[in-house]
Amino acid sequence: MNDQPQGLAAPSGCPVAHGAGITRLYGEESETDSHDIYARLRKRYGTVAPVLLEGDIPAWLVLGYREIRRVLDNPSQFSRDSRIWRDWQEGRVPETSPLIPMLGWRPDCVSQDGEPHRRLRAAVTDNLQAVTGRGIRRHITHFANKQIDAFADAGRADLVTDFAEYLPMLVLTRVFGLAEREGRSLAESSNQLMKGGADALAHNERIMGVLAELAARKRAEPGSDFATGLLGHDASLDEDELVNHLRLVLITAHTMTSNLLARALQLILTDPSRHAGLVSGQLDMTTVVEEVMWNTPPLAVLPGRFATSDLELGGCALKKGDLIVLGLAAGNMDPQIRPDSETSVVGNQSHLAFSGGPHECPGQNLGQAIIETAVDVLLHRLPDLRLAVPAEELTSTASTWESRLDSLPVEFAP
Numbered sequence: 001m002n003d004q005p006q007g008l009a010a011p012s013g014c015p016v017a018h019g020a021g022i023t024r025l026y027g028e029e030s031e032t033d034s035h036d037i038y039a040r041l042r043k044r045y046g047t048v049a050p051v052l053l054e055g056d057i058p059a060w061l062v063l064g065y066r067e068i069r070r071v072l073d074n075p076s077q078f079s080r081d082s083r084i085w086r087d088w089q090e091g092r093v094p095e096t097s098p099l100i101p102m103l104g105w106r107p108d109c110v111s112q113d114g115e116p117h118r119r120l121r122a123a124v125t126d127n128l129q130a131v132t133g134r135g136i137r138r139h140i141t142h143f144a145n146k147q148i149d150a151f152a153d154a155g156r157a158d159l160v161t162d163f164a165e166y167l168p169m170l171v172l173t174r175v176f177g178l179a180e181r182e183g184r185s186l187a188e189s190s191n192q193l194m195k196g197g198a199d200a201l202a203h204n205e206r207i208m209g210v211l212a213e214l215a216a217r218k219r220a221e222p223g224s225d226f227a228t229g230l231l232g233h234d235a236s237l238d239e240d241e242l243v244n245h246l247r248l249v250l251i252t253a254h255t256m257t258s259n260l261l262a263r264a265l266q267l268i269l270t271d272p273s274r275h276a277g278l279v280s281g282q283l284d285m286t287t288v289v290e291e292v293m294w295n296t297p298p299l300a301v302l303p304g305r306f307a308t309s310d311l312e313l314g315g316c317a318l319k320k321g322d323l324i325v326l327g328l329a330a331g332n333m334d335p336q337i338r339p340d341s342e343t344s345v346v347g348n349q350s351h352l353a354f355s356g357g358p359h360e361c362p363g364q365n366l367g368q369a370i371i372e373t374a375v376d377v378l379l380h381r382l383p384d385l386r387l388a389v390p391a392e393e394l395t396s397t398a399s400t401w402e403s404r405l406d407s408l409p410v411e412f413a414p
Contacts, residue, residue: 025061025301025325025400026054026196034300034398038063038330047334048314051325053400054098054196057087059323060316061301065334065352067314068326071305072357075113078305078324080359081105085306086321098200101193102303102401103323108244110359117358119235124245125362127229131175132366134224137373143170144377152381155414156388158407159269160262163378165191168257168370172250175366177225178214186210187258190251195399211246215239249363255402257367259298260353262405264288264371265378269410270391279379285372287346293332293353294345300329301401302355328352329403382412 023041041049047064062068071078082105087093093100105111109120147167151157169187173180189203214227222228226249230242237245267288268275277283305324312318331352332338338345345351354361379385388409395406 022050022052022058024052024056025059026052034329034403035333038327038333042330046315048316050316053323053325055093057093057097057099057323059304059325060313060318061325061327061330062314063327063330063334064314065331065337068328068331068352069356070313071324071326072355072359075358077308077311079113079308080110080117080305081112082304082306084308084321085323086319087323089321096201098196098198101200101204102196106244106248107238107240108248110248113358120237120241120245121358121362123230123233123235123237124249126233127226128249128363128366130229131226132369136171136175136366136369139174140167140171140370140373141377143167143174144374145381146170148378148381153414156409156411158409159265159378160405160408163374164258164262164265164408166258167374168261168367169250169254171370172254175226176214176246176250177218177223177227178210182210186250187254190254191258191404193251194255194401196401207247207251208243211243211250214246215242252361253363253366256298256361256363257370259402259404260289260292260367261371261374262408263292263296263298264375266394266405266408267292268375269385269387269408270394275379275385278375279383285375286368289368289371290347290349290351291345294348294351295332296403297328297332297351297353299353299401300327300398300403302326302328303401326352326355328355385410385412387411 023037041051041061042063047062047067049061049063051059051061053059062071082088082103085093085103109117109124112120144167147163147170151162157163166184166187169190170180170183172178173183173186178186186207189206192203193200193207215231218225218227218231222231227246230237230245264285268278274283274288278285278288303325305326307318307320307322307324309320310318313324318324354364388411394408396403397406398404
């Protein structure tokens with residue numbers, strides 16, 4: 001993320017001094033942890049800042065906790081329907097833009113509001129409840145042990161690439177009724193899609209192809225899985241709705257859970273007291289995950305909302321059709337609600353990590369089950385697990401939407 005020279009267009013109503021540049025939320029200089037960038041934007045603009053996304057597409061980044069809550073809770077003012085996005089309507093966002101997989105309209109519940117949203121969301125929530133109650137922890141335990149078996153004899157591992165990066169997708173292949181062999185490549189495509197860039201559209205199309213084949217197979221051969229459940233739901237999803245909801249849950253559940261699992265393991269292994277507390281049973285995993293969701297939420301920036309009329313937000317004059325992206329990581333650290341990062345968040349579930357309002361993430365229980373079970377299996381199998389490098393050497397790479405831990409090297413008795 002870097003301040004750009006003059007000449008770049010800002011969103012309408014932008015409080016930018018003459019000749020000032022607008023911060024880009026993409027590019028090589030953005031690939032670092034972003035809290036210092038958010039702090040600089042907050043100091044310069046307040047709770048809402050003008051930014052540029054890939055292709056120099058203007059947007060408003062909301063940094064304030066209360067302002068984010070206002071956006072999430074008021075779909076009549078801040079719609080999720082990108083068909084009203086003015087830059088899209090006026091042809092400034094090409095079909096080939098890497099923003100399209102994240103912001104473009106799709107026939108899924110995330111892209112709609114009101115009654116269409118309620119109908120489609122019911123199909124997702126009902127079937128997620130069904131699969132999470134259908135022996136899900138047994139599947140997680142199976143795949144966690146299988147991942148650990150691959151490195152247990154070595155005495156060393158990278159818990160990002162050897163464990164957290166693929167485990168959620170392996171579980172999801174079982175939940176969806178996919179072949180296990182699809183897990184690794186689907187995880188890689190999901191991660192590349194979140195990173196954006198030139199290959200984002202190709203990876204999105206690959207995912208859509210796999211899921212279209214799955215939908216066709218499940219019509220012919222139903223099973224006790226998420227895809228079959230969507231097919232038989234009272235919401236009567238058509239083919240496009242079915243495949244797009246499979247895509248939505250697959251990508252969101254995998255990318256958020258893998259990121260959150262890696263961050264939870266990082267917190268445990270860089271704090272001996274937490275590690276000891278979990279091993280001894282004096283600390284529960286829910287408390288650890290809660291802290292991670294406050295301090296390093298798996299989705300740093302949430303796409304996207306669109307102003308349904310001219311309105312004011314955080315002192316900025318937004319125009320109808322303006323794009324709004326929500327800085328969940330920044331909002332969780334808003335000094336108006338957390339005067340410093342050490343403010344205790346134990347027992348406080350009002351973080352923004354799962355969004356909020358009508359579009360709040362419906363897969364929270366699935367993600368929580370994967371993380372809690374995976375960590376439990378890992379610490380049981382490898383009770384002497386320890387970080388193999390100094391904590392300060394751990395690095396992260398950020399994109400527009402997220403910040404991911406690069407690696408987590410560990411040692412243990414073979």
